[in-house]
Amino acid sequence: MKDLLFLSHRIPYPPNKGEKIRAYHWLRTLSQHWRIHLGTFFDDPSDLDGLAALQGLCADIKLVRLHPYRSRVRALAALLGTGPLSLAYYHSTELQRWAQAKFASGIQCMLVYSSAMAQYVPRDLRDAATTGPVLPSSALAVDSPLTPRLVALADYVDVDSEKWRQYSKAGGPMAWLYRLEARRLARFERTAAERFARVLFVSKPEAECFLRIAPEQVEKTAWLGNGVDTGYFAPEAEYADPYPAGGPVMVFTGAMDYRPNVDAVVWFAREILPRVQAEVSGARFCIVGGRPAPKVQVLARLPGVTVTGRVADVRPYLAHATLAVAPLRIARGVQNKVLEAMAMRRPVVCTSAALVGLDAAVGHEIAVADGEADFANRLVELMTAPVAAKKMGEAGRARIETDYAWESSGLRLLELLRSAEHSSAAHGRSARTSCPAVVRGEVIS
Numbered sequence: 001m002k003d004l005l006f007l008s009h010r011i012p013y014p015p016n017k018g019e020k021i022r023a024y025h026w027l028r029t030l031s032q033h034w035r036i037h038l039g040t041f042f043d044d045p046s047d048l049d050g051l052a053a054l055q056g057l058c059a060d061i062k063l064v065r066l067h068p069y070r071s072r073v074r075a076l077a078a079l080l081g082t083g084p085l086s087l088a089y090y091h092s093t094e095l096q097r098w099a100q101a102k103f104a105s106g107i108q109c110m111l112v113y114s115s116a117m118a119q120y121v122p123r124d125l126r127d128a129a130t131t132g133p134v135l136p137s138s139a140l141a142v143d144s145p146l147t148p149r150l151v152a153l154a155d156y157v158d159v160d161s162e163k164w165r166q167y168s169k170a171g172g173p174m175a176w177l178y179r180l181e182a183r184r185l186a187r188f189e190r191t192a193a194e195r196f197a198r199v200l201f202v203s204k205p206e207a208e209c210f211l212r213i214a215p216e217q218v219e220k221t222a223w224l225g226n227g228v229d230t231g232y233f234a235p236e237a238e239y240a241d242p243y244p245a246g247g248p249v250m251v252f253t254g255a256m257d258y259r260p261n262v263d264a265v266v267w268f269a270r271e272i273l274p275r276v277q278a279e280v281s282g283a284r285f286c287i288v289g290g291r292p293a294p295k296v297q298v299l300a301r302l303p304g305v306t307v308t309g310r311v312a313d314v315r316p317y318l319a320h321a322t323l324a325v326a327p328l329r330i331a332r333g334v335q336n337k338v339l340e341a342m343a344m345r346r347p348v349v350c351t352s353a354a355l356v357g358l359d360a361a362v363g364h365e366i367a368v369a370d371g372e373a374d375f376a377n378r379l380v381e382l383m384t385a386p387v388a389a390k391k392m393g394e395a396g397r398a399r400i401e402t403d404y405a406w407e408s409s410g411l412r413l414l415e416l417l418r419s420a421e422h423s424s425a426a427h428g429r430s431a432r433t434s435c436p437a438v439v440r441g442e443v444i445s
Contacts, residue, residue, distance in 0.1 A: 003059070004034035005102050005110035007117040009090050011042040011063065013050040016290075016314070017255045018336040022157060022202070022226055023113050029410035030417075031057040034109060037102055039095055039120075041066040046310075062098045066090075084185040086160065090116040103150070109417065112154040115185070118192035121152060151420045154193070155200040155224075158332035159209045161186035166330050167259065190214040193221075197420035200224055200413075202333040203357030224413060225357070226334045227406035232315075233343035235397065239316035247282020247304075248322035248383050251346075253314050253337045256307075257291035260330040268327040268375075269299045275376035277304060280383050285325075288317045318344040323382055323389060326350035327375060333357055339404055342366065342396035347389045349378045359403055365395040 012023035030036060036058040042048065043066040054061060071089045078088035099120045112118050161182045168178035190213050193199045198220050201207040207223040214221075243249050252268070254261040265287050277283045283304060287296060290310035300307040311317065318324060324341035331353040338358060341348045342365070349367040360366040367382065369375040382389040 001033065001035045002109060003105075003107045004030060004036055005099070005107050006030065006036050006038045006040075006058075006113070007099065007110070007120055008038070008040040008113040009116050011040045011047050011054070012038075012113075013054050014047070018226075018333075019114070019157070021336050022155075025227065025229075025406045025410065026111065026113070026155070026413060027054075027057055029406075029413060030111065033414065035059040037107065038062065039098055039102075040064070041090065041092070041095075043068055062095060064092045064095045066092075079180075082184065084116075084188050085181050086116045086185055087119045087188065091119065096120055108150055109421070110150065110152045111417075112152065112196070113157070115154070115156045115160055115189050115192060118154055118188075118195065121192075121195050123195060151417070152196045153198045153200065153417060153420060154196040156189065156206075156210070157200075157202050158206055159186075159189065159201070159213070160332075161189055161213070162209055163330070163332045166332075170330075186213050190217070193217045196220065197423065198222055198416050200416070202226055205356050206333055222416065224409045224416075225404070226336060226339060227404045227409050228336075228339045228343040228400050229406060230343055230401055233318075233340050235319060235343070235345035237315075237319075239319040241320045242311075242316045243284075243286065243320055247284055248280060249284045249286055249320070250276070250323055250325050250379065251286045251288060251317050251321035251341075252325050252327075253288045253317065253340070255291065256287065256289040256296050256309075257293050260328055260332075261289070262293050262295055263330055264326070264328045265299065266295055267329065268325060269302055269305050271372045272327065272375050272379075273302070273304065275372060276379050276383075279376075279380045283383070286317060286321070288314055314340070315344065318346055321346060323347045323349060323379070325379070326354040328354040331356065338366070339400060342393075343400045343404075345393040345397040347382050347392040348396065349375065349382065351375070360396065360399055365392065365399045367392065 006027060008023050010019050010023065012020050012027050015021040015024035027036065027038070037060040038054065038058045039062040041064050074091065075085040075089040078085050103122070112121060164178045164182040164185060168175045168182060189210070193214055199217060201210060201223045203225060204223050207221050211218055211221055252265055256262065269285055273285050284306065285304055286306045286308065287299065288308045288311055292307050292309055296307055299305045318341055324346045326335055326338050326348060328335065328351055334357040335354050338348055338350055338354060347367065349369055351370050352368055355366070355368055362368050367378045369378040382392070
């Protein structure tokens with residue numbers, strides 16, 4: 001096995017939220033073919049409970065504690081400069097030195113997960129692959145051996161700059177800051193792409209969004225969709241009912257300190273739920289996810305609303321819910337919460353924003369609604385038509401089984417890495433033919 005450097009902005013375990021789920025499955029796939037050297041951040045001590053699982057996949061792990069308060073201060077200090085605040089937030093001298101040591105060791109493959117981690121990759125990867133002092137060409141033998149170049153892929157997942165631009169559209173006193181970050185980060189996303197053989201995104205719309213920023217990167221831009229572990233999200237398994245007796249339950253799952261999720265549940269609980277409760281007696285709304293923001297916590301005071309906080313297993317909450325909702329008004333990429341609910345055979349009602357990037361038949365495999373009245377109407381229709389709701393859940397599960405297996409995306413990821421390796425090797429052979437004077441694979445000019 002060759003060695004592969006994997007840099008991720010979040011520890012990819014446990015796979016209990018969108019950004020960690022995709023990273024975990026990439027890690028699991030790659031570990032079957034490479035010795036993985038993982039460099040990553042963690043900000044929640046409970047994430048270390050799964051460290052043994054990561055150690056079983058990696059040859060080496062560098063964990064750096066991310067202190068949110070310090071990181072925010074560091075990001076705000078970046079306002080005085082010209083770089084993105086996101087890069088300052090995820091900057092670590094400790095991780096940078098560790099990564100540089102890996103480059104110096106001659107590591108030949110790497111995957112960078114999220115655009116913020118591209119800051120740890122040298123602007124010229126040829127320099128990264130060169131160890132020791134650069135010697136003049138006269139000091140080299142004509143037949144110096146040629147070492148393959150460092151092959152680097154980036155999985156940006158989403159166009160993060162577009163997320164900040166969406167935040168700015170909501171207005172408010174922070175809109176100027178969000179616009180500034182959108183501009184700075186878009187500039188970095190574009191220039192950083194030059195460092196990689198491929199830049200990946202979670203969906204075709206995300207890839208197209210990036211190409212509007214960086215049209216010159218069309219040849220190296222690709223997309224790989226998310227999947228679902230259908231064996232884990234198995235609706236036929238037995239799950240204890242976590243809900244007290246009562247009326248039908250609508251469930252939302254996700255990280256509840258994430259701004260789009262906070263906006264979604266606040267909007268739903270205050271504007272949509274009362275409309276549903278006026279039509280369906282005892283209708284309830286359960287918000288499932290860790291770190292609920294203060295705006296989310298106060299929703300528990302509303303009639304029929306439950307805020308669970310972190311749960312050990314989200315599957316019982318999906319299995320025993322009447323249906324799942326994804327009322328996202330701000331959304332990037334593919335919504336894992338929707339895929340998981342469909343895998344659990346739950347009928348799902350989502351906004352059109354939450355559907356972007358998903359391939360599902362509207363009205364048959366999933367329901368889509370925008371606006372308070374429309375969303376409430378779709379929910380009432382499904383709650384009062386259990387046969388139709390059951391058919392939608394079954395159709396959704398069938399779609400997941402057909403099109404959303406992690407195995408398929410993992411094979412494509414392997415193909416892209418190997419293709420980049422072959423291209424690099426071909427480049428190296430060409431370089432050796434044209435100029436035999438080299439230092440560890442790079443021609444000296």
